[in-house]
Amino acid sequence: MDHLKLIGQLKTSAQTKIVLLIMDGLGGLPLTPDGQTELEAAKTPNLDALARISDLGLSTPIFPGITPGSGPGHLGLFGYDPLNYQIGRGVLEALGIGFDLTRLDVAARGNFCSMDPETGVITDRRAGRIPTETCVKLVNMLRGITLPGVEVFVEPVEDYRFVLVLRGEHLEDGLTETDPQKTGVPPLPVEATRPEAEKTAALFNEWLSQARAILADQRPANGANLRGLAKVPNLPLFPEVYGLRSGAIATYPMYRGVARLVGMDVLETGHDIASEVETLRQHWDGYDFFFFHVKKTDSAGEDGNFEAKVHVIEELDSFLPQIMDLKPDVVVVTGDHSTPAKWKNHSWHALPVLLYSQYVRPTPQAAYGERPCAAGSLGQIRHIDLMPLAMANAGRLVKFGA
Amino acid sequence: MDHLKLIGQLKTSAQTKIVLLIMDGLGGLPLTPDGQTELEAAKTPNLDALARISDLGLSTPIFPGITPGSGPGHLGLFGYDPLNYQIGRGVLEALGIGFDLTRLDVAARGNFCSMDPETGVITDRRAGRIPTETCVKLVNMLRGITLPGVEVFVEPVEDYRFVLVLRGEHLEDGLTETDPQKTGVPPLPVEATRPEAEKTAALFNEWLSQARAILADQRPANGANLRGLAKVPNLPLFPEVYGLRSGAIATYPMYRGVARLVGMDVLETGHDIASEVETLRQHWDGYDFFFFHVKKTDSAGEDGNFEAKVHVIEELDSFLPQIMDLKPDVVVVTGDHSTPAKWKNHSWHALPVLLYSQYVRPTPQAAYGERPCAAGSLGQIRHIDLMPLAMANAGRLVKFGA
Numbered sequence: 088m089d090h091l092k093l094i095g096q097l098k099t100s101a102q103t104k105i106v107l108l109i110m111d112g113l114g115g116l117p118l119t120p121d122g123q124t125e126l127e128a129a130k131t132p133n134l135d136a137l138a139r140i141s142d143l144g145l146s147t148p149i150f151p152g153i154t155p156g157s158g159p160g161h162l163g164l165f166g167y168d169p170l171n172y173q174i175g176r177g178v179l180e181a182l183g184i185g186f187d188l189t190r191l192d193v194a195a196r197g198n199f200c201s202m203d204p205e206t207g208v209i210t211d212r213r214a215g216r217i218p219t220e221t222c223v224k225l226v227n228m229l230r231g232i233t234l235p236g237v238e239v240f241v242e243p244v245e246d247y248r249f250v251l252v253l254r255g256e257h258l259e260d261g262l263t264e265t266d267p268q269k270t271g272v273p274p275l276p277v278e279a280t281r282p283e284a285e286k287t288a289a290l291f292n293e294w295l296s297q298a299r300a301i302l303a304d305q306r307p308a309n310g311a312n313l314r315g316l317a318k319v320p321n322l323p324l325f326p327e328v329y330g331l332r333s334g335a336i337a338t339y340p341m342y343r344g345v346a347r348l349v350g351m352d353v354l355e356t357g358h359d360i361a362s363e364v365e366t367l368r369q370h371w372d373g374y375d376f377f378f379f380h381v382k383k384t385d386s387a388g389e390d391g392n393f394e395a396k397v398h399v400i401e402e403l404d405s406f407l408p409q410i411m412d413l414k415p416d417v418v419v420v421t422g423d424h425s426t427p428a429k430w431k432n433h434s435w436h437a438l439p440v441l442l443y444s445q446y447v448r449p450t451p452q453a454a455y456g457e458r459p460c461a462a463g464s465l466g467q468i469r470h471i472d473l474m475p476l477a478m479a480n481a482g483r484l485v486k487f488g489a
Numbered sequence: 490m491d492h493l494k495l496i497g498q499l500k501t502s503a504q505t506k507i508v509l510l511i512m513d514g515l516g517g518l519p520l521t522p523d524g525q526t527e528l529e530a531a532k533t534p535n536l537d538a539l540a541r542i543s544d545l546g547l548s549t550p551i552f553p554g555i556t557p558g559s560g561p562g563h564l565g566l567f568g569y570d571p572l573n574y575q576i577g578r579g580v581l582e583a584l585g586i587g588f589d590l591t592r593l594d595v596a597a598r599g600n601f602c603s604m605d606p607e608t609g610v611i612t613d614r615r616a617g618r619i620p621t622e623t624c625v626k627l628v629n630m631l632r633g634i635t636l637p638g639v640e641v642f643v644e645p646v647e648d649y650r651f652v653l654v655l656r657g658e659h660l661e662d663g664l665t666e667t668d669p670q671k672t673g674v675p676p677l678p679v680e681a682t683r684p685e686a687e688k689t690a691a692l693f694n695e696w697l698s699q700a701r702a703i704l705a706d707q708r709p710a711n712g713a714n715l716r717g718l719a720k721v722p723n724l725p726l727f728p729e730v731y732g733l734r735s736g737a738i739a740t741y742p743m744y745r746g747v748a749r750l751v752g753m754d755v756l757e758t759g760h761d762i763a764s765e766v767e768t769l770r771q772h773w774d775g776y777d778f779f780f781f782h783v784k785k786t787d788s789a790g791e792d793g794n795f796e797a798k799v800h801v802i803e804e805l806d807s808f809l810p811q812i813m814d815l816k817p818d819v820v821v822v823t824g825d826h827s828t829p830a831k832w833k834n835h836s837w838h839a840l841p842v843l844l845y846s847q848y849v850r851p852t853p854q855a856a857y858g859e860r861p862c863a864a865g866s867l868g869q870i871r872h873i874d875l876m877p878l879a880m881a882n883a884g885r886l887v888k889f890g891a
Contacts, residue, residue: 120542120851149889151870152877153495156890169890170495176891315891430848433888435881437868457850458866467868 090471091166091328093487094478098330103416103481105331105376106367107473109164110403111157111342112385114425114438114457118393125384125393125428126439127456129400133407134420134441134455141418142447144465145437145457146473148424154435160423161345163470165325165378174348175260175317181250182344184242188319193258193287195313197241197249198266199225200274202310204303207273212266214247214308222249225308232297234290251294251313258318259284265295266312274312291316324350329478334370336363337380346378364406371413379410385433388426396428417481418443419473420455440465440473444480492873493568493730495889496880500732505818505883507733507778508769509875511566512805513559513744514787514828516840516859520795527786527795527830528841529858531802535809536822536843536857543820544849546867547839547859548875550826556837562825563747565872567727567780576750577662577719583652584746586644590721595660595689597715599643599651600668601627602676604712606705609675614668616649616710624651627710634699636692653696653715660720661686664693668714676714693718726752731880736772738765739782748780766808773815781812787835790828798830819882820845821875822857842867842875846882 115125122128148155148163149170158179159169177194188194199222201211217225226243233239237255244250261284265274277291291313302309326333327350335346335353343353352374356366360381367377381403387396410418418441425436439460448464461467468476478484517527524530550557550565551572560581561571579596590596601624603613619627628645635641639657646652663686667676679693693715704711728735729752737748737755745755754776758768762783769779783805789797812820820843827838841862850866863869870878880886 116848116850120849121853124850145866145868150492150877151867151874152879152881152886153499154881154886154888156888159890173890179891427848434848435878435886436848436850437866458852461850461866461868462864467870 089171090168090475091323094166094475094484095323095328097484097487098328098478099483099485100330101482103375103483105417105477105481106379106410106415106419107164107377107477108379108410108418108420110381110384110400110420110422112388112424112426112433113422114427114434114436115388115396116427116429116436118429124457125388125396126400127458129397129404131400131404131455133404137407137411137418137443138441138453138455138459139451140447140449141441141443142465143450143453143455143460143463144440144442144468145460146421146440146468146470147437148470152435154433155424156433157341157423158345160470161342164423164473165349166328166471166474167322167349168471172320172322174320174345176315177250177317178319179341180244180248180315181252182348183341184244184250185340185344186240186242186250186252188252189254190319191256191258192252192254193260193262193316193318195251195291195316197251198312198314199247199249199308200310200312201307204309209267209270209272209274209310211307212270212312216246217308219243219245221308222246225302225305228301229298231301232294234293237290239294247308253287253290258287260287260316260318262288262291262316264312264314264316266314274310277313277316319348322349326350329376329474330483331376332374333376333378334374335378335380336366337378337382338363339380339382342380342382351378360402360406364409367410368413384422385426388428389431391428391431393428416444417477419477421473437467440468442476442480446480491573492570492877493725496568496877496886497725497730499886499889500730500880501885501887502732503884505777505885507819507879507883508781508812508817508821509566509779509879510781510812510820510822512783512786512802512824514790514826514835515824516827516829516836516838517790517798518829518831518838520831526859527790527798528802529860531799531806533802533806533857535806539809539813539820539845540843540855540857540861541853542849542851543843543845544867545852545855545857545862545865546842546844546870547862548823548842548870548872549839550872554837556835557826558835559743559825560747562872563744566825566875567751568730568873568876569724569751570873574722574724576722576747578717579652579719580721581743582646582650582717583654584750585743586646586652587742587746588642588644588652588654590654591656592721593658593660594654594656595662595664595718595720597653597693597718599653600714600716601649601651601710602712602714603709606711611669611672611674611676611712613709614672614714618648619710621645621647623710624648627704627707630703631700633703634696636695639692641696649710655689655692660689662689662718662720664690664718666714666716666718667697668716676712679715679718721750724751728752731778731876732885733778734776735778735780736776737780737782738768739780739784740765741782741784744782744784753780762804762808766811769812770815786824787828790830791833793830793833795830818846819879821879823875839869842870844878844882848882
């Protein structure tokens with residue numbers, strides 16, 4: 088049985104509050120075999136003190152060896168099995184720029200590309216990585232394209248990347264990508280993988296045809312490909328599954344977007360941890376559950392900047408007392424995936440987990456770090472186990488069976 | 490989703506090499522509660538040094554409490570869920586004697602048995618455990634049997650056991666066994682469990698009829714039963730699933746056979762670890778992945794010979810520097826299943842795992858043994874997790890989802 092379905096059946100109400108504190112890309116690696124990870128190296132007196140009255144464990148986002156993107160990483164944290172629930176690349180790209188997708192939309196990630204004007208074959212799939220300013224200029228040109236019976240939105244992202252959204256009744260996904268994933272061949276047409284999507288495929292092909300005419304003189308960006316054409320997935324709603332009034336606090340559009348996809352209220356906040364804590368305080372009484380997202384651990388990891396990642400963790404640590412002063416009943420501190428500075432990318436490594444509540448089996452002299460968590464009383468779990476554990480510790484699940 | 494299917498989708502190429510170093514039946518038990526396991530008692534300075542720069546964990550072959558045979562044990566190591574992919578007993582028995590099975594074959598394990606000539610009931614299912622020389626003599630007599638339209642192969646195994654293989658177009662499996670698993674009743678006929686197998690069932694029954702006529706005067710081996718009638722399973726090919734040029738180095742026929750079943754190249758080698766290491770060195774440049782199998786840990790465990798098992802482990806340890814000198818990117822050291830000398834048989838106990846790569850979270854002062862592995866940063870995993878972890882550590886998997 089799907090975790091979510093069971094939890095939905097067992098949920099009960101309680102006057103308790105849960106904080107899911109996510110440091111994006113938290114899990115790390117030592118730079119040398121005898122060294123410490125970013126989290127272990129960080130001076131985190133407040134997290135360490137909390138660790139000594141909490142359960143510790145390691146959590147695997149999907150299964151061992153699998154590196155999640157941000158979508159699957161967060162779905163897992165929210166209790167949705169990422170292998171059963173998937174978010175299309177076009178949808179994530181739109182969420183990442185804060186585009187407010189509706190159920191009528193089909194979103195695609197667009198890539199400007201270079202094409203040989205004689206033969207029509209792709210010569211560079213990223214159009215020489217044109218600067219973002221050029222991307223913005225080209226997108227403005229493409230905004231002139233109209234299609235019968237649907238609204239068309241084109242938005243720049245970064246470098247050679249843009250987002251295309253068609254909005255209208257009866258649009259369907261089940262559409263193939265146009266990027267052949269190699270050069271020397273022409274782009275593919277959008278094709279329907281099921282009959283209901285044929286009309287939508289024709290609309291995307293018509294858009295591409297007009298776009299290529301407009302871009303003809305714009306070398307190196309004289310072509311465009313579409314990837315990950317998808318509708319918003321029909322996810323069970325988080326507040327309904329768990330019976331939690333749920334607020335999301337995140338500084339980056341993609342994480343606000345994923346939270347909105349699962350039905351959380353996205354709370355207005357600023358651009359740093361201090362603002363996020365202030366937002367938490369302001370909304371404390373209005374919600375039972377807070378998704379609190381810290382982005383810069385991941386950015387530092389992707390930059391390969393061990394020290395910068397340590398610093399973000401230390402900054403979060405300095406705000407922890409303000410969060411604990413609000414008297415949450417359950418606090419889970421972890422990440423959506425690892426981003427070790429040594430690997431410079433998302434990785435597959437299990438995440439340290441700290442679960443604070445009154446109902447735990449703490450380890451004396453523990454600290455919050457990967458190695459102490461590996462020896463902790465929660466043992467090795469999966470991301471989809473975290474919400475059931477948080478709910479149980481919050482007294483919000485009745486027993487299963489008589 | 491099936492692990493293999495997901496891995497097949499996420500695999501990417503890299504210039505990295507993986508060694509899967511299997512000591513058959515490696516996992517052990519202390520002889521007394523305060524004692525050490527075979528691996529812990531062995532003096533393994535090289536494995537211990539490697540352990541201090543590696544991830545350690547415990548791996549369960551199938552699920553807790555389940556003791557695997559050699560087939561399921563190795564399928565799990567190779568990433569095939571042994572509950573979804575099964576190798577028939579007849580096929581394994583044929584592989585065990587080095588019989589070169591084709592896709593046209595149905596293989597059965599044969600057991601000589603004793604029958605009452607008056608009533609036709611079985612009086613001893615193992616024919617008084619006749620010596621292997623008698624088995625060879627009887628098999629030679631049975632080689633005279635011919636059947637219409639198929640080739641017939643009979644090969645001796647050991648004691649009362651033999652292998653029967655029918656080879657021909659349109660042979661099908663889905664066949665019942667003739668051994669009633671008790672004495673005092675007659676053998677059962679081979680029956681088809683699906684209509685396509687009826688012709689094949691009739692051929693096996695015809696063979697049995699002729700065999701019993703030939704054996705009539707050969708008491709105590711005046712009858713024969715067939716078990717585990719099966720075709721070669723249609724397994725996804727390991728080199729294709731993982732995108733790895735894959736070589737197998739093993740001294741025993743069954744392990745070479747299982748490796749061949751999943752599509753690995755089986756490399757010629759000698760009869761000891763020294764020869765296997767030499768084979769590894771000779772083929773180092775030609776492959777991305779090596780399955781390196783050491784048999785005698787299992788044999789010593791089955792003999793209940795604790796000291797002999799310790800000695801095999803120490804011998805492998807002495808060759809480890811030669812393997813590491815080849816500069817593998819990822820090395821996994823474990824076993825297919827446990828064979829504790831105290832238990833004298835395959836067992837269900839989890840296996841110690843050492844995973845060496847540059848991207849690990851080592852434990853200082855670790856050693857390679859069951860108890861240190863239980864506290865390691867890999868935690869408790871399953872055999873089917875080992876290949877995804879090896880692939881990830883080798884930089885051969887892209888991330889899942891955007």
